[in-house]
Amino acid sequence: MKKKPIVSIIGRPNVGKSTLFNRLARKRIAIVEDTPGVTRDRNYYDIQWENRPFTIVDTGGFESEVATDSLESSMVEQTKVAIEEADVVVFLLDGITGVAPDDQVIMDLLRRTEKPVFVVANKLDTPRHEDMTANLYELGVDKIFAVSASHGRGIGELLDELTQDFPLLEEYGDVDEEEVPIRLAIIGRPNVGKSSLINTLCGENRAVASPVPGTTRDTLHTAIRHNGRDFILLDTAGIRRKSRAFEHSIERYSVFRSIAAIEEAHVVLLLVDAQEPIADQDLKVASYAWEAGKPVIIGVNKWDIVDKDDRTYLQYQKNIQSRFKVSSKPCILFLSALTGQRTHKIYDLAEKFYRKTRLRIPTTEINELIQKAAIKHPPPSHTGGKRVKFFYATQISRHPFIVVIFCNYPESVHFSYKRYLTNVVTEAYSLHNVPVILKFRKKK
Ligand code: GDP
Numbered sequence: 190m191k192k193k194p195i196v197s198i199i200g201r202p203n204v205g206k207s208t209l210f211n212r213l214a215r216k217r218i219a220i221v222e223d224t225p226g227v228t229r230d231r232n233y234y235d236i237q238w239e240n241r242p243f244t245i246v247d248t249g250g251f252e253s254e255v256a257t258d259s260l261e262s263s264m265v266e267q268t269k270v271a272i273e274e275a276d277v278v279v280f281l282l283d284g285i286t287g288v289a290p291d292d293q294v295i296m297d298l299l300r301r302t303e304k305p306v307f308v309v310a311n312k313l314d315t316p317r318h319e320d321m322t323a324n325l326y327e328l329g330v331d332k333i334f335a336v337s338a339s340h341g342r343g344i345g346e347l348l349d350e351l352t353q354d355f356p357l358l359e360e361y362g363d364v365d366e367e368e369v370p371i372r373l374a375i376i377g378r379p380n381v382g383k384s385s386l387i388n389t390l391c392g393e394n395r396a397v398a399s400p401v402p403g404t405t406r407d408t409l410h411t412a413i414r415h416n417g418r419d420f421i422l423l424d425t426a427g428i429r430r431k432s433r434a435f436e437h438s439i440e441r442y443s444v445f446r447s448i449a450a451i452e453e454a455h456v457v458l459l460l461v462d463a464q465e466p467i468a469d470q471d472l473k474v475a476s477y478a479w480e481a482g483k484p485v486i487i488g489v490n491k492w493d494i495v496d497k498d499d500r501t502y503l504q505y506q507k508n509i510q511s512r513f514k515v516s517s518k519p520c521i522l523f524l525s526a527l528t529g530q531r532t533h534k535i536y537d538l539a540e541k542f543y544r545k546t547r548l549r550i551p552t553t554e555i556n557e558l559i560q561k562a563a564i565k566h567p568p569p570s571h572t573g574g575k576r577v578k579f580f581y582a583t584q585i586s587r588h589p590f591i592v593v594i595f596c597n598y599p600e601s602v603h604f605s606y607k608r609y610l611t612n613v614v615t616e617a618y619s620l621h622n623v624p625v626i627l628k629f630r631k632k633k
């Protein structure tokens with residue numbers, strides 16, 4: 190499939206890169222609190238502006254923990270990687286404090302690239318701040334955009350220009366489903382058995398398992414063929430062995446890496462250790478995956494060493510079900526990476542869920558379904574007793590599976606009603622275990 194353009198946001202610390210990233214990505218999960226000086230991994234996010242899709246990368250803070258020598262060399266290293274990875278670069282400056290020596294260092298790096306660079310002055314929160322860009326032209330660039338990442342000023346203009354040459358969504362075309370390898374992310378906390386599982390999965394297919402270059406630096410990709418179907422395992426386990434420096438922050442780091450893998454994946458396998466209760470962190474990561482539209486398989490690993498009778502799995506199932514709230518009936522697989530028990534089922538499940546998310550429902554059909562559901566259970570009324578009306582519904586995306594419903598008062602469609610409609614769609618098309626995302630948009 191045609192690759193979406195990658196936009197990297199670079200700049201020295203504190204100019205507002207994360208703020209801009211969040212503004213563009215609109216949503217972010219607060220799994221780990223931001224503490225100055227701690228490692229922040231890269232975040233990736235697929236977004237669209239005026240029907241032009243692209244991927245943004247937030248290089249995060251500079252990882253002083255990995256810096257072998259100075260902070261500056263780490264910044265240069267990070268910036269080089271970000272430029273290399275990008276199709277278009279956004280160079281962010283602090284419009285209030287002006288050009289700093291580090292900005293010049295970055296500018297020197299940018300002069301060596303052919304890639305389009307957008308120089309953006311941030312923190313210009315009001316129109317009267319705009320004049321301040323004048324001082325920034327000492328960098329020797331032709332155009333500087335004035336924005337306020339925290340207030341949203343100037344962002345639309347920036348995106349208009351940034352994306353004007355990007356392909357339209359339609360241009361990506363439909364790819365033959367059989368030809369696309371299914372990307373399966375294997376995530377979970379340290380020591381749950383991710384590496385062991387990957388070895389087992391590769392072992393069964395050793396002849397055809399091969400490393401492939403990934404799109405993120407923190408995920409190892411392994412191509413595997415199983416029953417005539419191609420898979421790519423997105424592995425977040427191996428990297429830590431290479432960087433001892435992270436030993437003390439492994440937990441935290443694994444969350445970030447999991448998120449990068451989830452973003453890339455079609456289907457997510459969350460591995461947990463059968464000997465321990467499912468952790469809050471696992472639940473958060475699983476919810477994140479679900480909300481991002483990725484089907485989640487919960488793999489209860491090390492099943493071989495659990496003391497069990499014929500009802501043990503039911504207890505596990507009940508416990509996980511009561512805590513994994515996003516899906517009413519999560520898919521749970523009891524397995525052992527060590528003995529290989531049920532590991533082959535992972536492929537079947539991944540393929541099944543992948544196929545379900547590829548479903549395309551004609552607009553007339555989904556429309557009718559929603560209208561009927563609204564007649565059966567009318568939505569609660571808007572303030573002042575006005576009726577909430579659904580004008581029409583249409584599926585805008587297949588992976589993830591997203592349906593947009595145009596209505597007069599989207600803000601009045603509450604969580605419980607949204608859940609009702611979600612269930613209607615899920616039941617109608619047997620989309621159990623596949624996240625169905627409904628979005629309500631305003632239309633008069
Ligand atoms: P990063 O280190 O480049 O990722 O910078 P952050 O996004 O963490 O922002 C650094 C600081 O600048 C934070 O305190 C932000 O709240 C602040 N900041 C970011 N964008 C703006 C903006 O548009 N206006 C103002 N006034 N402050 C901003």
Ligand code: GDP
Pocket residue numbers: 377378379380381382383384385386426490491492493494524525526527528
């Ligand atoms: P990772 O950190 O998630 O990659 O975990 P590893 O694959 O390194 O496994 C952590 C430990 O659990 C190792 O000592 C493995 O041998 C052990 N382990 C992994 N899977 C299983 C399993 O299915 N059964 C048993 N008994 N031990 C396992």
